[in-house]
Amino acid sequence: MAAVFRLSSVCRRGVTPLFYQSTLLARPLVVPYKYQEQPYLLTARIHASQALNSSAAGSGSKAASLHWTAERALSVLLLAVGPVAYFNPGPVMDFSLAAALTLHGHWGLGQVLRDYVHGDTTFKIAKAGLFLLSTITFSGLCYFNYSDVGICKAIALLWSK
Template sequence: MAAIVRLSSMYRRGITPLFYQSTLLAKPVAVPHKYQEQPHLLTARIHSSQALYAGSDSKAASLHWTAERALSIVLLAMGPVAYYSPGPAIDYSLAAALTLHGHWGLGQVLTDYVHGDTKIKMANAGLFLLSTVTFAGLCYFNYNDVGICKAVALLWSK
Protein backbone atom coordinates (compact mmCIF):
# COMPACT_ATOMS: atom_id res chain seq x y z
CA MET A 1 0.00 0.00 0.00
CA ALA A 2 2.86 2.35 0.84
CA ALA A 3 4.36 1.72 -2.60
CA ILE A 4 1.14 2.81 -4.29
CA VAL A 5 0.98 5.96 -2.18
CA ARG A 6 4.63 6.62 -2.92
CA LEU A 7 4.10 6.16 -6.70
CA SER A 8 1.07 8.42 -6.64
CA SER A 9 3.05 11.15 -4.93
CA MET A 10 5.72 10.86 -7.65
CA TYR A 11 3.06 11.21 -10.34
CA ARG A 12 1.79 14.43 -8.76
CA ARG A 13 5.28 15.87 -9.10
CA GLY A 14 5.46 14.84 -12.78
CA ILE A 15 8.02 12.05 -12.30
CA THR A 16 7.29 8.90 -14.29
CA PRO A 17 9.05 5.68 -13.28
CA LEU A 18 11.07 3.98 -16.00
CA PHE A 19 9.02 0.79 -16.14
CA TYR A 20 5.77 2.73 -16.70
CA GLN A 21 6.97 4.76 -19.69
CA SER A 22 5.91 2.29 -22.37
CA THR A 23 2.79 0.48 -21.28
CA LEU A 24 2.01 -1.90 -24.09
CA LEU A 25 0.01 -4.47 -22.16
CA ALA A 26 -1.43 -2.81 -19.09
CA LYS A 27 -1.73 0.54 -17.41
CA PRO A 28 -0.19 0.97 -13.95
CA VAL A 29 -2.24 0.67 -10.77
CA ALA A 30 -1.27 4.19 -9.73
CA VAL A 31 -2.66 6.48 -12.41
CA PRO A 32 -1.52 10.10 -12.82
CA HIS A 33 -4.11 12.85 -12.42
CA LYS A 34 -4.45 13.57 -16.12
CA TYR A 35 -5.58 9.97 -16.74
CA GLN A 36 -7.91 9.57 -13.75
CA GLU A 37 -11.06 10.25 -15.76
CA GLN A 38 -10.66 6.82 -17.37
CA PRO A 39 -13.01 4.29 -15.72
CA HIS A 40 -10.58 1.36 -15.93
CA LEU A 41 -7.14 1.03 -14.45
CA LEU A 42 -5.86 -2.41 -15.44
CA THR A 43 -6.84 -3.16 -19.02
CA ALA A 44 -5.10 -4.29 -22.15
CA ARG A 45 -4.77 -1.88 -25.03
CA ILE A 46 -6.45 -3.03 -28.21
CA HIS A 47 -5.10 -1.74 -31.49
CA SER A 48 -7.31 -1.85 -34.56
CA SER A 49 -7.13 -0.19 -37.92
CA GLN A 50 -9.73 2.40 -38.80
CA ALA A 51 -10.82 0.51 -41.92
CA LEU A 52 -11.88 -2.52 -39.86
CA TYR A 53 -13.48 -0.59 -37.00
CA ALA A 54 -17.27 -0.77 -37.26
CA GLY A 55 -18.06 1.80 -34.58
CA SER A 56 -19.38 1.45 -31.07
CA ASP A 57 -23.06 1.61 -32.06
CA SER A 58 -22.80 -1.20 -34.62
CA LYS A 59 -24.13 -4.60 -33.55
CA ALA A 60 -23.33 -6.31 -36.86
CA ALA A 61 -20.17 -8.05 -35.64
CA SER A 62 -21.86 -9.30 -32.50
CA LEU A 63 -24.87 -10.59 -34.40
CA HIS A 64 -22.63 -12.30 -36.96
CA TRP A 65 -20.64 -13.99 -34.19
CA THR A 66 -23.88 -15.16 -32.55
CA ALA A 67 -25.19 -16.49 -35.87
CA GLU A 68 -21.95 -18.42 -36.46
CA ARG A 69 -22.20 -20.04 -33.04
CA ALA A 70 -25.89 -20.86 -33.52
CA LEU A 71 -25.15 -22.46 -36.90
CA SER A 72 -22.37 -24.55 -35.33
CA ILE A 73 -24.78 -25.81 -32.67
CA VAL A 74 -27.41 -26.58 -35.32
CA LEU A 75 -24.79 -28.53 -37.31
CA LEU A 76 -23.94 -30.54 -34.20
CA ALA A 77 -27.60 -31.39 -33.75
CA MET A 78 -28.05 -32.27 -37.43
CA GLY A 79 -25.52 -35.11 -37.23
CA PRO A 80 -27.60 -37.47 -35.07
CA VAL A 81 -30.82 -36.41 -36.81
CA ALA A 82 -29.29 -37.21 -40.21
CA TYR A 83 -28.11 -40.59 -38.93
CA TYR A 84 -31.40 -41.71 -37.36
CA SER A 85 -33.86 -40.22 -39.85
CA PRO A 86 -32.28 -39.43 -43.24
CA GLY A 87 -34.45 -37.73 -45.78
CA PRO A 88 -34.65 -34.94 -48.36
CA ALA A 89 -35.40 -32.22 -45.80
CA ILE A 90 -32.29 -33.08 -43.80
CA ASP A 91 -30.22 -33.41 -46.99
CA TYR A 92 -31.12 -29.92 -48.20
CA SER A 93 -30.75 -28.48 -44.70
CA LEU A 94 -27.29 -29.98 -44.48
CA ALA A 95 -26.43 -28.60 -47.92
CA ALA A 96 -27.42 -25.08 -46.86
CA ALA A 97 -25.86 -25.25 -43.39
CA LEU A 98 -22.57 -26.76 -44.54
CA THR A 99 -22.26 -24.24 -47.38
CA LEU A 100 -22.99 -21.29 -45.08
CA HIS A 101 -20.60 -22.62 -42.42
CA GLY A 102 -17.82 -23.00 -44.99
CA HIS A 103 -18.57 -19.59 -46.51
CA TRP A 104 -18.29 -17.84 -43.16
CA GLY A 105 -15.15 -19.75 -42.21
CA LEU A 106 -13.35 -19.01 -45.46
CA GLY A 107 -14.55 -15.41 -45.23
CA GLN A 108 -12.72 -15.08 -41.90
CA VAL A 109 -9.56 -16.53 -43.45
CA LEU A 110 -9.81 -13.98 -46.27
CA THR A 111 -10.35 -11.17 -43.76
CA ASP A 112 -7.22 -12.20 -41.86
CA TYR A 113 -4.85 -12.85 -44.75
CA VAL A 114 -5.92 -10.84 -47.82
CA HIS A 115 -4.96 -7.17 -47.87
CA GLY A 116 -5.50 -4.44 -50.44
CA ASP A 117 -8.82 -3.25 -51.88
CA THR A 118 -8.54 -4.99 -55.26
CA LYS A 119 -7.32 -8.25 -53.75
CA ILE A 120 -10.13 -8.25 -51.18
CA LYS A 121 -12.76 -7.67 -53.87
CA MET A 122 -11.36 -10.46 -56.04
CA ALA A 123 -11.11 -12.85 -53.09
CA ASN A 124 -14.69 -12.11 -51.99
CA ALA A 125 -15.97 -12.61 -55.54
CA GLY A 126 -14.14 -15.94 -55.70
CA LEU A 127 -15.56 -16.93 -52.33
CA PHE A 128 -19.12 -16.14 -53.43
CA LEU A 129 -18.59 -18.10 -56.63
CA LEU A 130 -17.15 -21.06 -54.69
CA SER A 131 -20.04 -21.01 -52.19
CA THR A 132 -22.64 -20.80 -54.97
CA VAL A 133 -21.08 -23.71 -56.88
CA THR A 134 -20.81 -25.74 -53.66
CA PHE A 135 -24.46 -25.21 -52.76
CA ALA A 136 -25.62 -25.92 -56.31
CA GLY A 137 -23.48 -29.08 -56.43
CA LEU A 138 -24.84 -30.36 -53.12
CA CYS A 139 -28.42 -29.64 -54.21
CA TYR A 140 -27.76 -31.41 -57.51
CA PHE A 141 -26.33 -34.38 -55.61
CA ASN A 142 -29.36 -34.47 -53.31
CA TYR A 143 -31.82 -34.29 -56.21
CA ASN A 144 -30.15 -36.65 -58.72
CA ASP A 145 -28.36 -39.12 -56.44
CA VAL A 146 -28.82 -40.72 -53.02
CA GLY A 147 -28.39 -37.53 -50.96
CA ILE A 148 -25.84 -36.45 -48.38
CA CYS A 149 -27.14 -38.61 -45.50
CA LYS A 150 -27.25 -41.87 -47.43
CA ALA A 151 -23.92 -41.12 -49.14
CA VAL A 152 -22.22 -40.76 -45.77
CA ALA A 153 -23.95 -43.94 -44.57
CA LEU A 154 -22.68 -45.77 -47.67
CA LEU A 155 -19.13 -44.53 -47.00
CA TRP A 156 -19.30 -45.75 -43.39
CA SER A 157 -20.72 -49.14 -44.34
CA LYS A 158 -17.64 -50.16 -46.35
Protein backbone atom coordinates in the same frame (compact mmCIF):
# COMPACT_ATOMS: atom_id res chain seq x y z
CA MET B 1 5.60 1.28 -23.85
CA ALA B 2 6.44 0.51 -20.30
CA ALA B 3 4.72 2.56 -17.65
CA VAL B 4 4.79 2.42 -13.87
CA PHE B 5 1.40 2.96 -12.33
CA ARG B 6 1.77 2.20 -8.63
CA LEU B 7 5.26 1.67 -7.34
CA SER B 8 3.98 1.47 -3.78
CA SER B 9 2.01 -1.66 -4.65
CA VAL B 10 5.21 -3.35 -5.83
CA CYS B 11 7.32 -2.31 -2.83
CA ARG B 12 6.86 -3.76 0.62
CA ARG B 13 4.79 -1.90 3.17
CA GLY B 14 6.70 0.97 4.74
CA VAL B 15 9.46 1.05 2.10
CA THR B 16 9.46 4.15 -0.11
CA PRO B 17 10.20 3.88 -3.82
CA LEU B 18 13.83 4.40 -4.77
CA PHE B 19 13.51 6.49 -7.93
CA TYR B 20 10.05 8.04 -7.82
CA GLN B 21 8.45 9.68 -4.81
CA SER B 22 4.99 9.65 -6.43
CA THR B 23 2.94 6.46 -6.29
CA LEU B 24 1.18 7.25 -9.57
CA LEU B 25 3.20 8.08 -12.62
CA ALA B 26 1.06 10.28 -14.86
CA ARG B 27 2.60 9.40 -18.21
CA PRO B 28 4.68 6.62 -19.74
CA LEU B 29 8.41 6.41 -19.11
CA VAL B 30 9.36 6.59 -22.79
CA VAL B 31 7.38 8.90 -25.07
CA PRO B 32 8.30 9.80 -28.65
CA TYR B 33 9.06 13.50 -29.08
CA LYS B 34 6.14 14.18 -31.41
CA TYR B 35 3.65 13.10 -28.69
CA GLN B 36 5.26 14.85 -25.72
CA GLU B 37 3.77 18.29 -26.29
CA GLN B 38 0.26 17.08 -27.09
CA PRO B 39 -2.33 17.89 -24.40
CA TYR B 40 -4.30 14.67 -25.00
CA LEU B 41 -3.40 11.02 -24.82
CA LEU B 42 -2.59 8.94 -27.88
CA THR B 43 -5.49 6.63 -27.10
CA ALA B 44 -7.92 9.53 -27.24
CA ARG B 45 -6.76 10.20 -30.81
CA ILE B 46 -7.15 6.55 -31.76
CA HIS B 47 -10.69 6.28 -30.39
CA ALA B 48 -11.76 9.50 -32.09
CA SER B 49 -10.43 8.57 -35.52
CA GLN B 50 -12.66 8.88 -38.58
CA ALA B 51 -12.25 5.24 -39.62
CA LEU B 52 -13.77 3.95 -36.40
CA ASN B 53 -16.67 6.39 -36.31
CA SER B 54 -17.64 6.42 -39.99
CA SER B 55 -20.68 4.55 -41.22
CA ALA B 56 -18.63 3.12 -44.11
CA ALA B 57 -16.59 1.01 -41.68
CA GLY B 58 -19.59 -1.20 -41.00
CA SER B 59 -23.07 -1.13 -39.63
CA GLY B 60 -21.87 -1.19 -36.04
CA SER B 61 -21.00 -3.54 -33.28
CA LYS B 62 -24.59 -4.80 -33.05
CA ALA B 63 -24.39 -6.34 -36.53
CA ALA B 64 -20.99 -7.88 -35.76
CA SER B 65 -22.35 -9.30 -32.52
CA LEU B 66 -25.36 -10.80 -34.29
CA HIS B 67 -23.12 -12.29 -36.97
CA TRP B 68 -20.84 -13.83 -34.33
CA THR B 69 -23.88 -15.25 -32.53
CA ALA B 70 -25.23 -16.68 -35.78
CA GLU B 71 -21.88 -18.35 -36.53
CA ARG B 72 -21.82 -20.00 -33.10
CA ALA B 73 -25.47 -21.06 -33.34
CA LEU B 74 -24.84 -22.65 -36.74
CA SER B 75 -21.80 -24.50 -35.37
CA VAL B 76 -23.84 -25.91 -32.48
CA LEU B 77 -26.68 -26.75 -34.87
CA LEU B 78 -24.27 -28.70 -37.08
CA LEU B 79 -23.27 -30.79 -34.06
CA ALA B 80 -26.90 -31.78 -33.58
CA VAL B 81 -27.68 -32.24 -37.29
CA GLY B 82 -25.17 -35.07 -37.71
CA PRO B 83 -26.91 -37.66 -35.53
CA VAL B 84 -30.37 -36.48 -36.63
CA ALA B 85 -29.39 -36.84 -40.29
CA TYR B 86 -28.07 -40.34 -39.66
CA PHE B 87 -31.20 -41.59 -37.92
CA ASN B 88 -33.75 -39.61 -39.98
CA PRO B 89 -32.50 -39.28 -43.58
CA GLY B 90 -34.69 -37.56 -46.12
CA PRO B 91 -34.81 -34.78 -48.69
CA VAL B 92 -35.55 -32.03 -46.15
CA MET B 93 -32.57 -33.07 -44.05
CA ASP B 94 -30.35 -33.39 -47.15
CA PHE B 95 -31.10 -29.89 -48.41
CA SER B 96 -30.89 -28.29 -44.96
CA LEU B 97 -27.56 -30.01 -44.41
CA ALA B 98 -26.34 -28.73 -47.79
CA ALA B 99 -27.34 -25.17 -46.87
CA ALA B 100 -25.85 -25.33 -43.36
CA LEU B 101 -22.54 -26.84 -44.52
CA THR B 102 -22.19 -24.32 -47.34
CA LEU B 103 -22.96 -21.37 -45.05
CA HIS B 104 -20.57 -22.66 -42.38
CA GLY B 105 -17.77 -23.01 -44.93
CA HIS B 106 -18.55 -19.62 -46.48
CA TRP B 107 -18.35 -17.83 -43.13
CA GLY B 108 -15.17 -19.67 -42.13
CA LEU B 109 -13.35 -18.96 -45.39
CA GLY B 110 -14.59 -15.37 -45.24
CA GLN B 111 -12.80 -14.92 -41.91
CA VAL B 112 -9.63 -16.43 -43.37
CA LEU B 113 -9.81 -13.97 -46.27
CA ARG B 114 -10.39 -11.08 -43.89
CA ASP B 115 -7.32 -12.06 -41.88
CA TYR B 116 -4.87 -12.85 -44.68
CA VAL B 117 -5.87 -10.91 -47.82
CA HIS B 118 -4.72 -7.30 -47.74
CA GLY B 119 -5.60 -4.46 -50.06
CA ASP B 120 -9.01 -3.34 -51.26
CA THR B 121 -8.78 -4.67 -54.80
CA THR B 122 -7.37 -8.07 -53.88
CA PHE B 123 -9.90 -8.45 -51.06
CA LYS B 124 -12.79 -7.70 -53.42
CA ILE B 125 -11.48 -10.23 -55.95
CA ALA B 126 -11.01 -12.86 -53.23
CA LYS B 127 -14.48 -12.18 -51.85
CA ALA B 128 -16.01 -12.55 -55.33
CA GLY B 129 -14.13 -15.84 -55.70
CA LEU B 130 -15.49 -16.98 -52.35
CA PHE B 131 -19.05 -16.18 -53.41
CA LEU B 132 -18.50 -18.12 -56.62
CA LEU B 133 -17.04 -21.08 -54.70
CA SER B 134 -19.93 -21.07 -52.22
CA THR B 135 -22.48 -20.91 -55.04
CA ILE B 136 -20.86 -23.81 -56.88
CA THR B 137 -20.65 -25.82 -53.65
CA PHE B 138 -24.31 -25.30 -52.79
CA SER B 139 -25.39 -26.02 -56.37
CA GLY B 140 -23.30 -29.20 -56.46
CA LEU B 141 -24.71 -30.44 -53.15
CA CYS B 142 -28.27 -29.70 -54.29
CA TYR B 143 -27.63 -31.51 -57.57
CA PHE B 144 -26.22 -34.47 -55.64
CA ASN B 145 -29.28 -34.50 -53.36
CA TYR B 146 -31.69 -34.30 -56.30
CA SER B 147 -30.10 -36.72 -58.74
CA ASP B 148 -28.35 -39.21 -56.45
CA VAL B 149 -28.91 -40.76 -53.01
CA GLY B 150 -28.37 -37.54 -51.03
CA ILE B 151 -25.86 -36.47 -48.43
CA CYS B 152 -27.31 -38.48 -45.53
CA LYS B 153 -27.48 -41.80 -47.34
CA ALA B 154 -24.09 -41.22 -48.96
CA ILE B 155 -22.46 -40.81 -45.56
CA ALA B 156 -24.33 -43.87 -44.27
CA LEU B 157 -23.05 -45.85 -47.28
CA LEU B 158 -19.49 -44.72 -46.56
CA TRP B 159 -19.77 -45.83 -42.94
CA SER B 160 -21.28 -49.19 -43.81
CA LYS B 161 -18.27 -50.33 -45.84
